[in-house]
Amino acid sequence: MLQAEFAIVGGKVGHFDWVLLDQEGLQASEPARPELLPVQSLESHSHLFDGNSKGVWLDEAIAPAMLEENIQLKNRLLECPVIAIQFNAFTDGRGFSVARMLREQYGYAGQLLATGAFIRDQLSYLVRCGFDAFAPTAEQPPTAELLAEWCGSMQDFTVFYQDAADGAGPLFRQRFKTN
Amino acid sequence: MYVYDDYDRKLVTERVAQFRDQTSRFLAGQLAEEEYLPLRLQNGLYIQRHAPMLRIAVPYGLINSRQLRRLARITRDYDKNYAHFTTRQNLQLNWPKLEKVPDILAELAEVEMHAVQTSGNCIRNTTTDPFAGVAQDEIGDPRPYCELIRQWSTFHPEFAFLPRKFKIAVSGSETDRAAIQVHDIGLQLARRDNQTGFRVFVGGGLGRTPVIASEINSFLPEKHLLSYLEAIVRVYNLLGRRDNKYKARIKILVRAMGPEKFAEKVNAEWEKTRDGVQQLTPEAIEWAHDFFTDPDYRAYNREQSDAELALLANDNKAFARWLERNTVPHKKPGYRAVTLSTKPTGVPPGDVTDSQLEAIADLAEQFSFGEARITHEQNAVLSDVAQESLFSLWEAARAKGFATPNIGTLTDIICCPGGDYCALANAKSIPVAEAIQQRFDDMDYLYDLGDLSLNISGCMNACGHHHVGNIGILGVDKKGEEYYQIQLGGDSGNDSKLGKVLGPSFFREDVPDVIEKILDLYIEKRQPEELFADTYHRIGHAPFKERIYAAG
Numbered sequence: 001m002l003q004a005e006f007a008i009v010g011g012k013v014g015h016f017d018w019v020l021l022d023q024e025g026l027q028a029s030e031p032a033r034p035e036l037l038p039v040q041s042l043e044s045h046s047h048l049f050d051g052n053s054k055g056v057w058l059d060e061a062i063a064p065a066m067l068e069e070n071i072q073l074k075n076r077l078l079e080c081p082v083i084a085i086q087f088n089a090f091t092d093g094r095g096f097s098v099a100r101m102l103r104e105q106y107g108y109a110g111q112l113l114a115t116g117a118f119i120r121d122q123l124s125y126l127v128r129c130g131f132d133a134f135a136p137t138a139e140q141p142p143t144a145e146l147l148a149e150w151c152g153s154m155q156d157f158t159v160f161y162q163d164a165a166d167g168a169g170p171l172f173r174q175r176f177k178t179n
Numbered sequence: 180m181y182v183y184d185d186y187d188r189k190l191v192t193e194r195v196a197q198f199r200d201q202t203s204r205f206l207a208g209q210l211a212e213e214e215y216l217p218l219r220l221q222n223g224l225y226i227q228r229h230a231p232m233l234r235i236a237v238p239y240g241l242i243n244s245r246q247l248r249r250l251a252r253i254t255r256d257y258d259k260n261y262a263h264f265t266t267r268q269n270l271q272l273n274w275p276k277l278e279k280v281p282d283i284l285a286e287l288a289e290v291e292m293h294a295v296q297t298s299g300n301c302i303r304n305t306t307t308d309p310f311a312g313v314a315q316d317e318i319g320d321p322r323p324y325c326e327l328i329r330q331w332s333t334f335h336p337e338f339a340f341l342p343r344k345f346k347i348a349v350s351g352s353e354t355d356r357a358a359i360q361v362h363d364i365g366l367q368l369a370r371r372d373n374q375t376g377f378r379v380f381v382g383g384g385l386g387r388t389p390v391i392a393s394e395i396n397s398f399l400p401e402k403h404l405l406s407y408l409e410a411i412v413r414v415y416n417l418l419g420r421r422d423n424k425y426k427a428r429i430k431i432l433v434r435a436m437g438p439e440k441f442a443e444k445v446n447a448e449w450e451k452t453r454d455g456v457q458q459l460t461p462e463a464i465e466w467a468h469d470f471f472t473d474p475d476y477r478a479y480n481r482e483q484s485d486a487e488l489a490l491l492a493n494d495n496k497a498f499a500r501w502l503e504r505n506t507v508p509h510k511k512p513g514y515r516a517v518t519l520s521t522k523p524t525g526v527p528p529g530d531v532t533d534s535q536l537e538a539i540a541d542l543a544e545q546f547s548f549g550e551a552r553i554t555h556e557q558n559a560v561l562s563d564v565a566q567e568s569l570f571s572l573w574e575a576a577r578a579k580g581f582a583t584p585n586i587g588t589l590t591d592i593i594c595c596p597g598g599d600y601c602a603l604a605n606a607k608s609i610p611v612a613e614a615i616q617q618r619f620d621d622m623d624y625l626y627d628l629g630d631l632s633l634n635i636s637g638c639m640n641a642c643g644h645h646h647v648g649n650i651g652i653l654g655v656d657k658k659g660e661e662y663y664q665i666q667l668g669g670d671s672g673n674d675s676k677l678g679k680v681l682g683p684s685f686f687r688e689d690v691p692d693v694i695e696k697i698l699d700l701y702i703e704k705r706q707p708e709e710l711f712a713d714t715y716h717r718i719g720h721a722p723f724k725e726r727i728y729a730a731g
């Protein structure tokens with residue numbers, strides 16, 4: 001799997017310590033290493049999670065239906081300190097819905113990390129949908145300097161018409177607050 | 180009309196800044212072409228056959244004189260002195276320069292306009308009845324809901340990368356003039372037990388696979404409007420196909436799942452959010468309605484005003500015709516709504532020059548409280564004209580080329596830009612419209628034919644809505660040559676129907692002859708007062724087919 005070297009967390013650029021492992025990579029998992037494992041491994045390799053700080057990553061294509069059908073899996077997922085949503089193409093917007101559902105419907109409070117092929121110009125929407133960490137992975141991932149520039153796009157908008165995972169609430173409610 | 184407050188202004192300004200930055204990064208080679216593509220599309224910017232095209236949003240078709248004047252100026256300063264009204268009540272510029280687009284957007288923002296989400300795989304401009312708020316058959320004014328939907332869908336963070344474009348239309352009257360059944364979501368305003376709500380249709384659409392929408396909710400109380408829409412779009416975003424562009428619209432998903440199953444999914448999703456913050460408060464609904472209150476109508480006596488008008492019409496046949504075809508009754512006594520035809524013979528349907536835009540602005544100010552509407556049929560409407568001013572308006576409109584009394588007739592053609600502009604076209608559509616207008620320019624003949632819709636698309640994307648024209652013409656490509664397929668029997672109102680293909684396609688030169696034969700047969704077969712669509716459905720497809728393809 002493609003790995004990220006840097007990530008934006010809490011609005012700042014830093015080294016990205018997590019290693020993304022896919023199904024095949026699971027054998028290489030080391031107990032002490034911070035790793036993001038495929039969500040299915042919560043069941044198939046549950047021992048890997050014991051007492052370690054492991055996160056999982058979801059393929060945006062499989063997430064919601066699978067979680068609806070498998071409550072146990074869902075509960076274990078929600079206990080992970082980090083959930084990564086992997087964007088296979090930046091034009092595939094399913095991850096935005098998955099993120100909102102995790103935050104707003106399942107009450108996930110850990111770190112929601114975007115990985116994969118999303119782009120800088122999506123950051124403000126990603127933030128609104130509940131992501132708070134961003135580790136773009138690509139053949140040529142952005143440098144730390146470039147990522148620092150990306151941060152400028154996180155607040156492209158300062159007012160919002162509609163509610164989202166950021167709890168902004170719909171503007172029609174705001175409009176009546178003051179008067 | 181909706182008036183921006185500081186929030187709205189801030190949002191559009193921030194959007195202009197965002198797009199300016201994106202465009203300069205693109206021009207500097209820092210933003211890849213394929214990454215810039217959806218960003219520019221969501222700002223209305225296409226790259227067309229000859230030049231970029233900018234589609235400017237006219238929310239639910241409503242526009243004021245100040246905005247029209249600004250648009251006129253923009254066409255002069257940044258384009259070739261004309262613009263084009265689209266079938267989704269928007270306005271297109273055909274020749275802007277890419278690097279100038281941020282400046283155009285900034286100019287638009289000054290008059291509370293933008294090009295947000297007029298293209299791309301997101302929720303597009305919501306459309307409605309051009310006679311909203313003034314129609315006699317209105318159940319309720321759809322515009323406040325259109326505005327609430329506009330705000331909810333604008334910069335919706337979850338729905339900017341849908342499988343495909345997404346279009347919503349709202350009808351507030353008994354007769355559907357917004358073609359809601361051929362939209363991704365169609366909302367029909369309804370009342371039940373003193374409550375206002377909506378019948379909700381999903382999965383309609385034209386294009387390659389035309390489908391009439393299915394009703395999935397027979398009464399959605401108004402306060403749930405946004406949460407329900409959000410549930411529909413979320414289900415679509417998660418489950419709509421992304422592997423094949425031609426199978427990505429919601430209609431395909433609804434068809435594959437079946438409307439009942441789809442409705443179940445939507446309801447399950449909606450249950451989780453229906454009582455949340457998206458629920459419209461009574462204040463919010465009232466607030467939205469307050470933007471669309473009646474203008475300062477004068478009190479007229481209906482009988483007296485109607486009688487005076489009839490007298491005028493009696494004396495002047497040309498005026499009488501225009502009155503009959505281009506104006507409709509109004510909910511207020513002594514008023515009518517007037518359609519300014521953009522379709523005199525020889526002008527591409529929907530095209531307006533800079534001076535015509537200014538003329539509409541002037542006429543709106545002089546005769547209709549400073550507002551106009553752009554219609555699905557690509558004309559402009561002045562919705563509130565006092566009957567006593569109609570004659571002066573008619574004269575003024577005539578001077579500007581807007582008074583061709585052909586509204587609703589054969590030559591009020593809906594036509595996409597086609598091969599003259601559009602990179603996707605299989606064939607030109609504008610010259611076909613022109614040839615038909617030229618052939619059938621005898622007004623007596625047109626009136627005798629009565630209501631008849633003729634729609635032309637230059638390819639199967641169906642921007643000209645050919646499937647739902649009583650007569651539909653589709654440009655097709657056969658080994659690099661342009662041909663035209665003809666369909667009959669389509670309809671876009673309450674009783675929406677898709678036309679049926681007549682048979683093998685025709686050369687462009689032959690299209691007017693074929694149309695003439697179709698009309699001849701109608702005239703032979705019709706019963707008194709019977710419209711073309713009714714005759715067609717009564718006698719069926721076969722006689723038409725036979726007449727057209729009979730030897731010789």
Ligand code: SF4
Pocket residue numbers: 595596597598601602603604605636637638639640641642643
């Ligand atoms: S119908 Fe085809 S040719 Fe006409 S505007 Fe649409 S895409 Fe272009």
